[in-house]
């Protein structure tokens with residue numbers, strides 16, 4: 165294990181030696197790894213770093229605002245905020261297959277990122293938040309025949325198409341070390357200890373066809389769930405938790421009237437490696453509160469269910 169202040173100094177020096185006076189670009193996702201990589205590289209080379217944050221329309225509630233607040237406003241990092249949501253949602257129209265959706269979202273990201281990086285022709289380096297377990301995993305995937313249940317391409321394909329040198333300052337760190345480094349660099353605790361969020365985002369949490377209307381409903385339901393998990397102290401006791409949008413309508417009553425609205429499923433799991441997982445035994449009181457709040461506050465959702473499936477045989481995400 166590293167002494168973090170010493171590690172920061174060593175890593176900063178290494179980055180400066182490596183890139184010299186070159187310009188660097190980095191795709192900032194709001195996730196832990198790219199955030200810590202951005203903070204570290206910014207500490208080392210300041211304005212030689214430009215981050216590109218792509219809003220694909222499949223982010224969580226207020227996510228873009230939070231990323232801009234933390235990086236651009238608080239840390240003074242140069243961040244280009246690209247709102248590509250119309251493009252992503254347009255390309256996803258009519259597509260229902262989970263893997264087809266992943267491919268479109270992955271391809272679209274590469275396209276948007278390429279367009280943005282073309283505006284920075286002086287950039288020589290592409291920085292990525294690759295961590296040690298990713299290095300091991302991709303080495304394994306090359307030697308073994310990868311047994312893929314779900315394709316996890318976040319930024320796959322970028323280095324090849326951009327013809328940039330790769331800067332990966334977290335390559336030797338485990339996740340817990342990346343988090344410690346993030347804290348040492350002054351990132352907010354809540355950002356550094358956030359649950360993982362898949363690259364395709366809400367795209368794989370809206371079952372079947374993705375529509376803006378569904379994404380907007382899901383964002384609000386999900387934000388209520390996460391807010392109540394944090395308020396009750398359960399956020400840190402679960403490994404991942406989120407809401408899933410089911411494009412199914414069921415009947416309900418509200419006041420004197422009948423409703424015919426969509427269903428949201430809550431998913432919360434406890435796991436150490438995400439290969440197997442237990443559903444989280446959340447208190448009934450908490451589940452009840454979340455359900456009441458979602459149904460009362462999110463017009464368009466009139467039923468909330470809790471997913472009690474383990475992995476295996478279910479996966480953590482529904483798609």
Ligand code: XMP
Nearest residue numbers: 314315316317360362363364438479480481
């Ligand atoms: P599953 O659903 O396979 O999820 O049990 C295991 C972990 O992987 C995440 N996940 C993804 N992450 N792109 C990602 O970056 C993806 O396409 C993807 N699919 C699943 C999931 O959130 C969980 O942490």
